Amino acid sequence: AQKITQTQPGMFVQEKEAVTLDCTYDTSDPSYGLFWYKQPSSGEMIFLIYQGSYDQQNATEGRYSLNFQKARKSANLVISASQLGDSAMYFCAMREGLPGGGADGLTFGKGTHLIIQP
Amino acid sequence: DAGVIQSPRHEVTEMGQEVTLRCKPISGHDYLFWYRQTMMRGLELLIYFNNNVPIDDSGMPEDRFSAKMPNASFSTLKIQPSEPRDSAVYFCASTPGRSYGYTFGSGTRLTVV
Numbered sequence: 001a002q003k004i005t006q007t008q009p010g011m012f013v014q015e016k017e018a019v020t021l022d023c024t025y026d027t028s029d030p031s032y033g034l035f036w037y038k039q040p041s042s043g044e045m046i047f048l049i050y051q052g053s054y055d056q057q058n059a060t061e062g063r064y065s066l067n068f069q070k071a072r073k074s075a076n077l078v079i080s081a082s083q084l085g086d087s088a089m090y091f092c093a094m095r096e097g098l099p100g101g102g103a104d105g106l107t108f109g110k111g112t113h114l115i116i117q118p
Numbered sequence: 119d120a121g122v123i124q125s126p127r128h129e130v131t132e133m134g135q136e137v138t139l140r141c142k143p144i145s146g147h148d149y150l151f152w153y154r155q156t157m158m159r160g161l162e163l164l165i166y167f168n169n170n171v172p173i174d175d176s177g178m179p180e181d182r183f184s185a186k187m188p189n190a191s192f193s194t195l196k197i198q199p200s201e202p203r204d205s206a207v208y209f210c211a212s213t214p215g216r217s218y219g220y221t222f223g224s225g226t227r228l229t230v231v
Contacts, residue, residue: 033216043227045209047219091161095216103149103216105163105174 003027004092004109011114019079021112023092026073031097034075035106036066040088048090051075087116120144124210124223131230136198139226141210142191151220152185152195153209161209167193200230 005024013019025034036048051059051066059066067076079086093106123142131137143150151166165175167187175185182201187193197204207227213220 035219037222043207044224045211045222047221050217050219052217093161097216103168103213105151105166105177106220107163108161110160 002109003107004094006092006109006112008112009110011112013082013114013116015082015084015116015118017082019082019086019114019116020067021077021079021090021092021114023075023077023109024073025075025092025094027094027096029096033095034066034068035093035095036064036075036077037091037093037108038086038088039091039111045091049077082116084116084118087114089113122210122212122221122223124208124226126226127224128227129229131200131228133201133230134199135230136196137200137204137228137230139195139208139210139228141193141195141223143193143210143212144221145191147212147214147221149213149215149220150187150193151211151213152193153211153222155207155209155225156205164195197228200228202230205229 003026007022032053034051038046038048049059049061049064049066051068058068063080065078089111091111092109095104095106125140148169152164153161155161164177165185170187185195207225209222209225211220211222
């Protein structure tokens with residue numbers, strides 16, 4: 001079974017509209033972290049936002065917010081007031097817990113290709 | 119901070135040749151990860167280090183792949199011999215710990231002909 005599922009291969013959105021990119025995850029670990037990355041056409045991976053499984057509030061970073069619904073195992077990325085520069089691939093990723101609290105590698109979803117139209 | 123630095127940015131090599139990819143993590147980041155990105159398989163974790171020690175290399179596809187981290191500021195990923203199916207973008211990433219973002223380098227685009 002896939003650990004990270006992104007069901008939207010591609011999305012077209014009008015500039016200035018809000019965008020929600022879907023992400024569901026699968027883990028039996030009570031301690032995990034969820035991440036979103038942006039990959040523009042230039043290829044670099046840009047960290048956007050992080051949500052820990054024990055965090056009580058949804059994470060926010062500027063125009064980015066993470067709609068974390070733990071019971072549904074959902075971690076959707078919301079981009080408010082979209083801009084042309086938001087056009088890129090967006091990846092959801094999960095880091096599961098390790099004994100002793102160490103970091104582990106991220107497992108990535110297949111990504112969503114977001115295109116913002118003027 | 120200069121971020122995670124990878125070299126070279128692009129590498130074109132002939133099948134059978136040895137390829138060495140290099141990475142300098144962010145100073146103070148105790149974890150270093152090597153990923154491979156292809157259209158077919160997406161982003162895959164190959165190996166990662168904690169304090170220069172390899173922790174999990176289960177993602178390394180074959181014995182042709184090897185990785186080292188001789189000190190806190192340098193890591194290499196070597197493919198010997200290279201094959202066309204190794205063509206991909208290879209990313210290095212580092213993080214200070216589990217609750218922080220993982221910072222990626224710009225990647226090395228490898229083409230094996």
